[in-house]
Every structure is written in C-alpha cells, then in structure tokens.
Amino acid sequence: MNTNKNINVVIADDHTFFREGLSKVLQANKKIKVLAQATNGLELIEFAKQYTPDVLIVDIAMPLLDGIKAVKEITRLGIRSKVIALSMHTEDSIILQMLDAGAMGFLDKNTSKEEMYEAIDSVFIHNSVYFPESTNAYMMELLMSSTYKPYPQKGVVFTPRELEVIQMICKDFTSKEIGAKLDLSPRTIDTHRVRIMEKMNVKSVAGLVAYTYSKGII
Secondary structure (H helix, E strand, C coil): CCCCCCEEEEEECCCHHHHHHHHHHHHCCCCEEEEEEECCHHHHHHHHHHHCCCEEEECCCCCCCCHHHHHHHHHHCCCCCEEEEEECCCCHHHHHHHHHHCCCEEEECCCCHHHHHHHHHHHHHCCCCECCHHHHHHHHHHHHHCCCCCCCCCCCCCCHHHHHHHHHHHCCCCHHHHHHHHCCCHHHHHHHHHHHHHHHCCCCHHHHHHHHHHCCCC
16 A cells, blocks of 8 residues: 555544644645535535545534444445544443444544544554554454454354454554565455355454454454
8 A cells, every 4th residue: 555645634523623723733744635524424425425535533422423333334335435433432331332333443532643543543644543652452352252243143264364353453554564474465355354254244353353353253
C-alpha cells in the first residue's frame, strides 16, 4: 500500500462542536484529508457511497439512523472503508455490536489526537484492529470472552495454511509481516484473510479474533 497518499476520511457525529473540532485536528495532519462531515447515519451512508473514503470515523449514537445500523448498511453495500467507532457509549454490548457491524477500532471521545492518528494508521495502513493502550487488554478479553458472537454454529474447516495465518493475525502481525514469515506475498496473505473471514462470517479483524478464541481455534 502507498502510505504517501492522503488518507481520505469522512466523519459522522451529530454534535457540531465536536465534529468540527475533530475535523480541524485531523486536517492538521498532512496525511489526512477530511472529505465530508455527516450529521446522522443516513448522511453517512450517502457520503460513503459518494466518496468511498479510506476511513470512516463514526459516532454510535446518531439521529435518524445510528452508527451500528449505518455501518451495517455500508458493509452490505460492499464499501470497503475502514471504520473507527468514536463514542461516549462504553457499554460492552454496544461496543461489540459496532465491532460486529464492521468497525476495526473503538475510541472514547476523550481520546487524544495522537491516539486518533495511531488508530487511523492502524486500521488503514496496517489493516489491524486498534484500541488505545489503556483499554487494549480489556477489549481483547471482551472479544475473546463475550457471549455476543453471532457466528454460524456449523463446523468450519480451515486449511493448515489458514490456521497459520489466523494465529499470526491474532498476534497482531500485518499482512507484510505474515508474508515474510511464511514466504508469501502480502497480496496472497490478504487473499487468505478474506477467505478466512468469509468462512467465519465476520466483517472485521476484530470479529476474526473474537471468533478464533470463542471457537478455541488457537
């Protein structure tokens, strides 16, 4: 992936002061370009279709259509934007529903700008789940132990190669790092990743991790 290009972002939050403040913080980073600001879930879907941005930063509680339903619809439409959930809502069930919808990271609205930049780099450049260092251990434990796992109950069989890739993804290795260890190209690893997620019927790497531990695969 060319990391020198702008990272195009759409923000969705119904609070004008917070939304515009976040936009200014992001625009201060020369790598990031804010394409649009949505005030509700319906606008977010329209902007996602119009711009197909690299990253969506989505508040969960929004009018007309909440962030969870909006992200589910964006995923259904086949728009492959990376999603970071940003909210004051920290209830476990809400976080898990947002991650299951397709989000790859979760940040509290009190997050620092450094954490925001790290989150964007993580989900877009490295295709990796991101949680702040202060909550990462808790979030991974939540993903592994939660009963909120709408995964198919039928047995799913993975090839030995897929199991190797799954294990490394769960250790937070990037596609490039996995490829180097297995002597495969990052593109081949990405193909394995897509097939694995299709078998698991999950939409994000966070879901992959949760599925893996809930099924005792590693």
